[in-house]
Amino acid sequence: MSSLSSRLGTLRGPAAPKPHNARSLAALTANPGCRRRALLDAAGVDKDALAVHLGHPLPPTQSPRALSRGAQFEAQVKEQGGAELLSLLRDVLHLPLPEAAHSDLSVIGKSDKSLPVRHARTRALILEAARGQGPSRTMLDHPVLMLTVPGQPVFLEPDLVAFQSEGVFHIVEIKSFAVIDGQAPGDKVAGAVLQGAAYIIALQDLLTSAGLDADRVSTTLLLITPRNFSRRPMASTIDARQQIKSLRRQLERLDRIEDLLDQLPFGITFDLAYDSDDPRTRTATRDRDDLAKALNAAEARYRSNCSHHCQLAHFCRAQAHEGRLVDVLGSTACEDLGSIDTVPTALGLADESLRPAPDQEDLAAALRHAENIRNELFGGAA
């Protein structure tokens, strides 16, 4: 493993690796075919800094006020030892209501430094509960779970782990988007479920590593959200099996990152060559063209929705535009054009200035036909 992490270290340069979180892990399932992002993520490269240095920063997409409202809602739901939460969980999970039901792990500390300690404590408490030892604990607040992503530990902080007396653990996600008349925006729910899937996988791994059954983690995610337009919380259950499966697949791919590394030229790096160690004053000195050349060694697969989950999206879009790739036109055009990957090829096949490859003949015929109709409609070639 040390050779892998040293190879990833070379790729990243001396900067500290950017740790994964549930959100970035969840994003792995989007556009899994992009090798560039797979490598950058595996090496923990700061894609944001990369994009800024390359002159293609992505404007911020997270509203500061929405973040603080989310934190407020979580605090409100959990206040008074999670009394409100407990009654919701009791309805959904038929939880028992013992006295010392709530353990808050944030008392150990909330800083990043305390993560390993909180993780050790979480692990101990969960195993204790699973083996039926110690006091019964129904809710673990601010727990820290861990996943190993190519050699690096990733600490994950689910909102809550609930434990049923029958011995099943549940991941509870508290989200501040409203569920109105039983419906919520699909993209928000999808994001929450993927994040929940990361927590469920981490919890499953924790139990199996201690010789316990992974079945003891429920694959149904509990989502706590505001009900309608109020700040009153409500609980919904979502089956996350599909997301768990696809996230596991992507995590396994990250483990096989060596195959991708083998295809890179020797000694290649995405290092920004900072002139000092202080993150506030340092400047990146890496030559831009050189960096772009290095990135080109790792092939990107730009998709129009990349900006939803990858900070490098605008750089890749500019490259796709420069390479005249049809990918900039969006998914419908890409599907229509099948194996044709550039705009000039599509137009060349349409006006017969290019001859189709054997596997493109049907599509080329359709394009020629469409081009004839186009000329009838709008007059000759523009």
Next chain:
Amino acid sequence: MSLLSTLQQCRAANTQYAQPLSRLRYLHIADQPLLVLPLNRPGETARPLAVMAGSDPDHPQLFLAPPGDDDRFLAALAEHLHTYIHSFQQATRIRPAKGEHPERREYLDAPQIAVTGTASVYYLKMLGRALRYRPVPEDTDPATSAAHLGRWLTFFAERAEYDSSSLLLNLTSLLSTHWATGQSALEDAHLAPLMAWVFPPHGRTGHQAALAVENPLLHPPDGPTIDPSFEAAQLTSLFADLKSARGSRRQHHVTHLREAVEGYLTPTWTLAWEALSILRGMPPIPSTAARWDTDIRQFTTHSDRLDAGGPPQPKQDDVVTAAVRLAELEHAAASLEAARALEDPFVMAERRTTGAAFSGTVTHTDPDHVLKPQNPGERAKRRPRFTVRTTDPVRLEPDRLLAGPHDPAVHMAVCDITYTTDATEIVLEVRTRVSRPSSVPAIGTTLLLTTAPDYFPRPQFPSRDQIPWTHTGPVPATPEETPA
């Protein structure tokens, strides 16, 4: 989307200028639509920070909801929208009885709301849901209350689910039916980059112009979501100022907030009116007027329901209402599709690329073809036949009814299809309007033909008490706690 529009997209990417798609519009554009630009308060659900609205491009009205002032904001917004809607509730006409429909009174025209995109349509729907169950405060007129506004917004948002309805216009979606850009649908969903492609400023290509408007601080994107950069740069500190201020200091900060929001929304306001005037300049297809008549009828029906003091729209349709709505949606979509195919050359051309339509030359005619009687009591029928030769790839099966823009009332059935090496010969039999001269075209005529609009009967549903209990779904639960 079709291969034809994908090809136009490729051409747009190649030339860096938007390429035309359909040049005819199928929706009505009112002389004075009400443009509504909502901005949501970050981190909240359907709680506006501001709405810019108005039907005069030169005089936008900005309704602002500084923290703690929601009720006054809603009252002012409700009054503005109701004044606009009421101006259409004056002139009426009598529509004479037709078939089963008795004579009825209808308004002459209907209000029309325009928003920039799908996100705003959804936002108005959510705002309608948030408002329509609100209790009416004692000292206010129920007919101009926020709850009443919620019921109007719900009405507009529900009608927007019909592609054929013009009551709530979605500007980016409409522009996208007329132009192909070299960017993706996700980018086209925002007014500024889409307009940049369609009408780049002088000296810039569409591609360059679209990249230039990507900086959210220089070119605020359309709502309803407030751009986080603007929030961080301005709103956060303005909100903090407002939190502690009282009296005249508060007034001072509110003015600042108003200026900031006005500056944020004004570019979109200007662009949206440009978009509206471009769309208005597109000639409508003939059936547009009939679809607007349907909208006027819906507007009249909803007005009557409100006047009669009916309950607000339910949170969810019950089983029967849902079935009826689904059937109506399908009916509206199918008739719109059929009408556009016959009235808009671009849609017909798109159909040719998918094999649902073809263009061909008449090679043989048999105007006096007679069908022998099948049964003893029947008479022989005149069924003219002719043959069309086409090089389009055709995906048709025998007995399919076809029609063409040359005379949409004439329907022809496919009798026989012969494939030769370079073309397809199709024998057609005229089934309707046999005696019209246009029903049997002369040899050498070029015809455009596509599947005939089916006779789409509006599905008839039994009345509620006629439906067996097995098909009415669960009895609706008693209303839950007062919705917030």
